[in-house]
Amino acid sequence: MIRLAIALLALAALAVLPRFVSEYELGLLIGMASYVALASAWALFSGHTHYISLATVAFYGTGAYTVAVLNESLPYPAVLLCAALIGAAMALLVGLSTLRLSGIYFVIFTFGLAELVRQLITWYEVSITGTLGRYIFLDLTARDIYWQMLALAAIAIGLTAWINRTRLGLALRAIGDDEVVAAHSGIHLARTKLVAFTISATLITLVGAVGSPRWVYVEPLIVFNPTVSFLTVIMALLGGANRLWGPLVGAIPLFLLFEWLSVNFPDTYPIFLGLMFIAVVFVLPNGVLAGLDDLRAWLGRRGK
Amino acid sequence: MKITRRNTMRALASGVAMTMLIGANLAHAADDTITIGYAVAKTGPNATGAGITTIPNYELWVKDVNAAGGLTMPDGSKRMIEVIEYDDRSSNEDLVRAIERLATKDNVDLILPPWGTGSNLAIAPLMDRFGYPQLGVTAVTDKAPEFAARWKRSYWMLGGGHDYANGLAGVLKAAVAAGTLNNKIAMVSVADGFGIDLVNGARPAFEEAGLEVVYDKTYPLGTSDFAALMAEAQASGADSFVAFSYPPDSFGMTKTAQSMGYNPKVFYVGVGGAFPIYGKIADGKQEGVMSIGGVNAASPAIQDYFARHTDSAGAPPDSWASAITYASLEMLAQSVERVGLDHEKLAQELSTGTFSTIIGDVKLEDNQLRDLWWVGQWQNGTFVAVNPADKDGAVAPIVPKPNW
Incomplete structure (x- = not known):
């Protein structure tokens, strides 16, 4: 109960923060909130099941593109609803056909999915509508976007907390431990994975949709930028993808680190990104939180 | 779970510390200097274009101005x-944040635009809100009039797809009328923003000019094998080959045409055709190849600019947007000299003033530069302008192109 109260208080504090910060700092807050939402939503499915998905940008980009297509014909809440529905439908379709794959096959497929969606949209725009770039002229201030993004991040973390306590969470953990055992103990593998994947993908789609008005101009190459997928994975893994607060703990420092690098070392940023990947995988395979636990256990043993 | 909370607090604390760190390393500029900020793609897919057209010209201009003692203010000081x-990593999200940073944290006096149509549009609402004039050079868009009306301090200086398509139609129509070409065209285009814009402009323009498009195909971005496409174009019986392509494609098609011995009477490629490297790609046989853009190669100002650019960047500039980028900076410097750094007066001056630049005297019409070169051609190792044919400095096109 206290934990919930603290989380809600923190959320309230974050919600009034825009009053006290400059435009640039607000931009930083939006970026942090987006990546916390992305990494948490990603971990909702991948954290427990250990299915590493690189499809983040496929959904993220779809969300942004939906806003670009519909922003002039529908009111904004309806546009968001459409984006969520499209994201969910796409996740169902993709999930049904691919969640039987596991290990490296799943990783490769999800990586290909982003490319597939990008090429499909390009093909459609080129041959059917005959345009490619689309414009988003919505009267949303940076504050509006921040609040929506913050809400999404809160929803992603809240949903994860809730799912962890339900049968679905238990089933996901069982699948992550051993799929065969899980199946034999009566867990409906396909359904469980599909539900979690769809929830996760819908949230990611909404993050793309909410963030897109800041770009004004959208084309497939801009919104399907694979770096988003990689950053999301590395952030979640850094913090610890199977922990409730892990993605947040990974996303915020990494986001700030990358911002700092792009300001101070604009030419060498990709090198740091690559090194970071390697470091996370080799040094902290289970994330910072688990690493701290190990360290504490080790110190405890030495103390005795 | 106690552990988690504590860790969260630690992470938040380190986050705050990092934010302060970012803030701390920003030295405030002294009053007697003018701070100019820009965020361009130094990494990612946009880095190639920015590295050829935008960054070298920004660096050259700053070097030139500072070598002359700095920007002249209205009082003569x-x-x-x-x-x-900053690096925008070719991401619009990062770009938007960088502009917010330049405007509200660094409080720079002037902001120079990023490279690319999408990037310029992404920052236009912000620049407008913060009041900075935006000299959008590397943005090709048919919607420029609309944008200039929406964002009063935005300037669009590279025309739209229709302009380039109409220019090319004009060149081909004249050659057909002179009897050197048949009226058939084989046209390929990249399935991406630029290719689509151009091909949408070209279809009606060609039809209006009485030209017949006998082969019309798009290819996906990133295609590297053009043999099938070129073979079909060759078999189509068209005298003119037109490609609305990106640099890697323009280079690939040139190589393919050479190796298969495809010698259309007009060989036109898109972006990349005006790059200085094109001569090497074509193995020294670039004579007669047409492309987008062009410069008045006979102008001493342009020759001097090419020499200075080669000196500063180690390579000559491209013959399309580079000179215009440099000219836009000259316009900025002259505006500052006339009215100072006040953004409103500066915007007014840019809209209405006449400026003397390396591309000649420039005056914007409705915040757009319309006095541009649409088609250029390689002649004797230089990429010269051929259309509009009545513009001062235009050279007559060589048709048919000599064989490879």
Whole structure:
């Protein structure tokens, strides 16, 4: 109960923060909130099941593109609803056909999915509508976007907390431990994975949709930028993808680190990104939180 | 779970510490310098274009201005330029944040635009809100009039797809009328923003000019094998081959045409055709190849600019947007000299003033530069302008192109 109260208080504090910060700092807050939402939503499915998905940008980009297509014909809440529905439908379709794959096959497929969606949209725009770039002229201030993004991040973390306590969470953990055992103990593998994947993908789609008005101009190459997928994975893994607060703990420092690098070392940023990947995988395979636990256990043993 | 909370607090604390760190390393510029900020793609897919057209010209201009003692103010005093430069990683989200940073945290006096149509549009609402004039050079868009009306301090200086398509139609129509070409065209285009814009402009323009498009195909971005496409174009019986392509494609098609012995009477490629490297790609046989853009190669100002650029960047500039980028910076410097750094007066001056630049006297019409070169051609190792044919400095096109 206290934990919930603290989380809600923190959320309230974050919600009034825009009053006290400059435009640039607000931009930083939006970026942090987006990546916390992305990494948490990603971990909702991948954290427990250990299915590493690189499809983040496929959904993220779809969300942004939906806003670009519909922003002039529908009111904004309806546009968001459409984006969520499209994201969910796409996740169902993709999930049904691919969640039987596991290990490296799943990783490769999800990586290909982003490319597939990008090429499909390009093909459609080129041959059917005959345009490619689309414009988003919505009267949303940076504050509006921040609040929506913050809400999404809160929803992603809240949903994860809730799912962890339900049968679905238990089933996901069982699948992550051993799929065969899980199946034999009566867990409906396909359904469980599909539900979690769809929830996760819908949230990611909404993050793309909410963030897109800041770009004004959208084309497939801009919104399907694979770096988003990689950053999301590395952030979640850094913090610890199977922990409730892990993605947040990974996303915020990494986001700030990358911002700092792009300001101070604009030419060498990709090198740091690559090194970071390697470091996370080799040094902290289970994330910072688990690493701290190990360290504490080790110190405890030495103390005795 | 107690552990988790504590860790969260630690992470938040380190986050706050990092934010302060970012803030702390920003030295405030002294009053006697002018700070100019820009965020361009140094990494990612946009880095190639930015590295050829935008960054070298920004650096050259700053070097030139500072070598002359700085920017001249209306009272005749001179102030040196100090540059703040960020990488937008080819991501619009990062770009938007960088502009917010330049405008509200660094409080720079002027902001120079990023490279690319999408990037310029992404920052236009912000620049408008913060009041900075935006000299959008590397943005090709048919919607320029609309944008200039929406964002009063935005300037669009590279025309739209229709302009380039109409220019090319004009060149081909004249050659057909002179009897050197048949009226058939084989046209390929990249399935991406630029290719689509151009091909949408070209279809009606060609039809209006009485030209028949007998082969019309798009290819996906990133295609590297053009043999099938070129073979079909060759078999189509068209005298003119037109490609609305990106640099890697333009280079690939040139190589393919050479190796298969495809010698259309007009060989036109898109972006990349005006790059200085094109001569090497074509193995020295670039004579007669047409492409987008062009410069008045006979102008001493342009020759001097090419020499200085080669000196500063180690390579000559491209013959399309580079000179215009440099000219836009000259316009900025002259505006500052006339009215100072006040953004409103500066915007007014840019809209209405006449400026003397390396591309000649420039005056914007409705915040757009319309006095541009649409078609250029390689002649004797130089990429010269051929259309509009009535513009001062235009050269007559060589048709048919000599064989490879």
